[in-house]
Amino acid sequence: MANGTVVLVHSPLVGPTTWDPVARALVERGRQVALPSLLGMEDSPAPFWRWAVDRLLHSLASEEGPLTLVAHSGAGPLLPIVGAEADREISSYVFVDATIPAPTGSTPVVPAEFLPSLEALVERGRLPRWSQWWDEGTMRALVPDDGLRRRLEEEMPSLPMAYFSEAIPVPTRWPDAPCAYILFSEAYEPVAADARFRGWPTRRIAGEHLHIVVDPESVAQALIEMV
Numbered sequence: 318m319a320n321g322t323v324v325l326v327h328s329p330l331v332g333p334t335t336w337d338p339v340a341r342a343l344v345e346r347g348r349q350v351a352l353p354s355l356l357g358m359e360d361s362p363a364p365f366w367r368w369a370v371d372r373l374l375h376s377l378a379s380e381e382g383p384l385t386l387v388a389h390s391g392a393g394p395l396l397p398i399v400g401a402e403a404d405r406e407i408s409s410y411v412f413v414d415a416t417i418p419a420p421t422g423s424t425p426v427v428p429a430e431f432l433p434s435l436e437a438l439v440e441r442g443r444l445p446r447w448s449q450w451w452d453e454g455t456m457r458a459l460v461p462d463d464g465l466r467r468r469l470e471e472e473m474p475s476l477p478m479a480y481f482s483e484a485i486p487v488p489t490r491w492p493d494a495p496c497a498y499i500l501f502s503e504a505y506e507p508v509a510a511d512a513r514f515r516g517w518p519t520r521r522i523a524g525e526h527l528h529i530v531v532d533p534e535s536v537a538q539a540l541i542e543m544v
Contacts, residue, residue: 321382321408323540324351326399328390328415329358329369329480330447332472335389338533339540346541351380355392356474359443365480366426370398383408385544388415389529394424397491407494409544413536414501414526417508418491420515423484432481439478446473459527469530497543499536501528518543 323343325336333354340350353376361368373395377384383406386396393415400407418424427435438444448456448470460466498512501524513519520539522528529536 321384321406322349322351322377322380323385323387324353324373324377324380326353326373326386326388326392326395327355328392329355329365329476330391330473331469332356332474334469334472335527335530337530339529339536342533342537343540346537348541349380349382351377353377356472358480359474359476363479364483365477366395366398366483366485369395370402373399374402377403377405380405382406385409385411387411387413387540389413390415390526391426394418394426394485394487397488398486400493401488401491409494410492410496411499411540411544412496412508412512413499413529413540414505415498415508417496417498417512418485418487421487421489423486425484427481435481436478442479443475443477444481446470446475448473459525460530465530469527499539499543502526 325340327333327335333352336352340352343350353373355369355372358365358369384403385408386400388396393412396410397418435444438450456466460469496517498509498517498519500509500521509519520543522535522539524532
């Protein structure tokens with residue numbers, strides 16, 4: 318990871334500020350970092366995943382050397398197509414408390430069994446900001462710092478329900494580079510178990526889903542050590 322660029326991809330449900338602390342910690346350790354933004358996807362034409370991939374590819378066009386693609390949360394299924402279409406060497410993929418792509422075929426943005434609960438939140442075709450899916454106490458537990466939590470919430474988009482019904486294709490030759498998984502929260506334990514079953518190196522850092530903003534030093538060090 319010392320050569321090339323570490324690409325930190327945020328979940329479409331939040332914004333790039335979620336990766337800012339880890340990006341700074343990596344730069345302090347001498348790494349070259351790219352922090353692309355997927356903000357604006359809510360106003361793009363469908364399929365929304367295609368807009369997101371194109372946005373990432375455009376952001377990475379000027380980066381030099383091989384790429385280490387790192388995804389948090391719902392950004393995970395975007396990585397295989399980015400890797401396949403980047404026309405660049407991909408040195409590795411790292412999934413951080415993230416959904417991992419299906420082995421073949423396509424990966425649903427949200428498993429079908431969760432769609433009814435999301436549909437119950439829809440207003441005028443869109444879901445509220447992700448922070449509004451939960452009560453205030455839940456968000457405070459995820460990000461105790463009031464100022465940081467406010468900045469994160471202000472950046473969160475209100476995405477169309479249609480996005481959550483999409484499925485993101487998996488290229489036939491994926492994975493084309495080593496993969497690894499970093500687990501924070503209990504909710505992603507089954508995903509981490511799947512990663513271990515596939516033979517991926519997996520590490521647990523005890524924390525909640527937004528641990529990347531709570532303890533960025535540990536996350537940055539884990540990324541460096543695993544890759």
